[in-house]
Amino acid sequence: MPWKIQKLSGLFQPLKVIPKNANLKPDNLLSNSQKLMVENGIVRLSGNGMFQILPLGVRALDKLTKIVDKLMAQVNAQKILLPTMTDAQLWIKSGRWHTAGAELYKLKDRHNKDYLLSPTHEEAIAGLIASISPVSHHKLPIRLYQISSKFRDEKKSRFGMLRGREFLMKDLYTFDQSLSAAENTYAEVCQTYDKIFDVIGVPYVKVAADNGIMGGSLSHEYHFLANIGEDLLMFCDTCNYGANKETFKEETCPSCKGRKMTERNGIEVGHTFVLGSRYSEPLEATFKGIDGKTTPLQMGSYGLGMTRILAAAIETLSPYDEIRWPISLAPYTVCIITPKEGSKEESASQLAYKLYSELNCINSLCGDIIVDDRGSMTIGKRVLEARKSGYPFVIVIGRKSVFADPLFEIINVSKSEQLDLNLKEVLEYFREVSSEGSGTKQKEALSS
Ligand code: ATP
Ligand code: MG
Numbered sequence: 226m227p228w229k230i231q232k233l234s235g236l237f238q239p240l241k242v243i244p245k246n247a248n249l250k251p252d253n254l255l256s257n258s259q260k261l262m263v264e265n266g267i268v269r270l271s272g273n274g275m276f277q278i279l280p281l282g283v284r285a286l287d288k289l290t291k292i293v294d295k296l297m298a299q300v301n302a303q304k305i306l307l308p309t310m311t312d313a314q315l316w317i318k319s320g321r322w323h324t325a326g327a328e329l330y331k332l333k334d335r336h337n338k339d340y341l342l343s344p345t346h347e348e349a350i351a352g353l354i355a356s357i358s359p360v361s362h363h364k365l366p367i368r369l370y371q372i373s374s375k376f377r378d379e380k381k382s383r384f385g386m387l388r389g390r391e392f393l394m395k396d397l398y399t400f401d402q403s404l405s406a407a408e409n410t411y412a413e414v415c416q417t418y419d420k421i422f423d424v425i426g427v428p429y430v431k432v433a434a435d436n437g438i439m440g441g442s443l444s445h446e447y448h449f450l451a452n453i454g455e456d457l458l459m460f461c462d463t464c465n466y467g468a469n470k471e472t473f474k475e476e477t478c479p480s481c482k483g484r485k486m487t488e489r490n491g492i493e494v495g496h497t498f499v500l501g502s503r504y505s506e507p508l509e510a511t512f513k514g515i516d517g518k519t520t521p522l523q524m525g526s527y528g529l530g531m532t533r534i535l536a537a538a539i540e541t542l543s544p545y546d547e548i549r550w551p552i553s554l555a556p557y558t559v560c561i562i563t564p565k566e567g568s569k570e571e572s573a574s575q576l577a578y579k580l581y582s583e584l585n586c587i588n589s590l591c592g593d594i595i596v597d598d599r600g601s602m603t604i605g606k607r608v609l610e611a612r613k614s615g616y617p618f619v620i621v622i623g624r625k626s627v628f629a630d631p632l633f634e635i636i637n638v639s640k641s642e643q644l645d646l647n648l649k650e651v652l653e654y655f656r657e658v659s660s661e662g663s664g665t666k667q668k669e670a671l672s673s
Pocket of ligand 2: 493495496
C-alpha cells in the first residue's frame with residue numbers, strides 16, 4: 226500500500242472530560258467551542274489565553290492555510306515572515322508605542338533597547354519598505370502577507386481560542402502609488418476575502434467598520450454570527466446593509482434611510498483597512514513617481530484571525546455536545562471504524578484497509594481518512610466518539626460487511642443521513658460528496 230495508514234490508536238489526542246455543570250456563561254472563561262476543542266483533544270490551554278495546538282488542530286489549521294495561500298496567490302500577494310519582535314523605534318515613530326497602551330507586551334534586550342512582541346505588523350512592514358525606499362513606481366503595487374503569531378495582552382482573554390493573548394493571524398499589507406489605486410486594491414482583496422469565506426463554508430456577514438487605532442479611511446469586518454460574539458452588529462431590515470454598532474451614530478440606515486434595524490452578535494474573523502499614508506508617512510515608506518517626485522505610499526492592511534476562525538467555525542456550527550466542522554476544515558473528512566475484536570464481523574476487518582486505499586484514490590480525500598482501529602472498543606462507543614470529534618463522515622465495517630457483496634454503513638453526520646452501500650456505491654457516494662463538498666461556490670472561488 227503506497228500510503229502509511231493513519232490510525233486512531235496512534236493519534237496524539239488527549240481527551241478531557243469537562244463536567245456537565247461547567248459554567249458556559251459569557252462572563253466565564255469557557256465557550257462551547259473551547260469546551261469541545263479541549264474535550265476532544267484538539268487544543269489544550271497552557272495558561273491564560275495561551276494554547277497548545279494538537280495534531281487535529283494543526284491539521285485544521287493547515288487546511289485553512291492552504292485555502293488562504295491559494296487565494297492570496299490569485300491577487301499576486303507573496304508570502305513573507307517578519308520577526309515576532311519589533312523595534313520600539315518604529316512604534317514610537319508611528320505614535321502607537323504610547324497610544325496602544327496596556328495591550329502591548331513590551332520588553333528590553335540586554336542593552337536596554339526596547340522592543341515589543343508584535344500585536345500586528347503595520348510598522349514592521351512599513352519599516353521593511355522604508356529600507357528600500359524610494360521604491361520605483363514600476364515595482365508597484367507591492368502585496369506581502371504572512372501567517373504568524375501575534376501577541377496582545379487582552380484585558381479579557383476568554384472564550385478559548387476566540388480571544389487569545391497569543392494567536393495566529395494572517396496579515397496582508399499592500400502598497401500603492403495613489404489613494405484611488407489603494408482603493409482598487411481594497412476592492413480586489415475584499416473580493417478575495419469573500420472567496421476565502423465562501424470556501425471555508427461557514428455563513429458569514431461583512432459589515433462597515435470603525436478604523437479604530439489603526440487609522441485610515443475605509444474599513445470592513447467579516448463576522449460569523451453567534452450569540453457569544455462580542456461585537457454588536459446592526460442590519461437594516463429593508464436593504465440588509467450591515468455595520469458594526471461602533472460606527473452607527475445615525476437613526477436611519479446610511480444606505481437606504483430605512484428606519485428598522487436588527488441587532489445581532491458577531492465574532493470578528495477578518496478586518497480590512499485602507500490606511501492611506503497613516504504609517505508610510507511617519508516611517509518614510511515612499512516611492513518615486515513617473516515625475517521623479519518622492520511620495521509616501523498608500524497602504525492597505527488586511528487581517529484574518531486564523532486560530533479564531535477555527536474556534537468560531539465550531540462555535541457557529543456545533544450543537545452543545547458534538548463538534549461540527551465545516552468540511553473544508555475538518556481535520557479528517559472520513560473516519561473508518563473497524564469491527565470489534567472477537568465479534569462475528571471480525572473477519573471483515575481487512576475491508577477497512579481496502580476501503581481506506583480505494584478512498585485515498587479520490588483526490589480530495591487523499592490523506593484525509595483515519596481508521597479507528599481500536600478493536601477492543603465496541604462499534605457503538607467508537608461511533609459516538611467519532612461524532613463527538615467531528616468527523617463529517619463515519620464508515621462502519623459492521624454486521625453487513627460479511628455479506629458476499631459486503632455493505633458498509635455510511636453516516637453523514639451533519640445531514641443525519643445513514644446509508645448501507647457496497648464498495649462501488651461508497652466510492653460513487655464520496656466522489657459526489659467531494660465535488661459537492663468543495664461545492665460550486667468553493668470550486669469557482671479556487672479556480673477563478
Ligand atoms: P477584537 O475587536 O476582537 O479585539 P481587533 O479588532 O482588535 O479584534 P484586529 O486588529 O482587527 O483585531 O486583528 C485582525 C484579526 O485578528 C481580527 O479580525 C480577529 O479575527 C483576529 N484577532 C484579533 N485579536 C484576537 C485575539 N485576541 N485572539 C484571536 N484572534 C484575534
Ligand atoms: Mg478588528
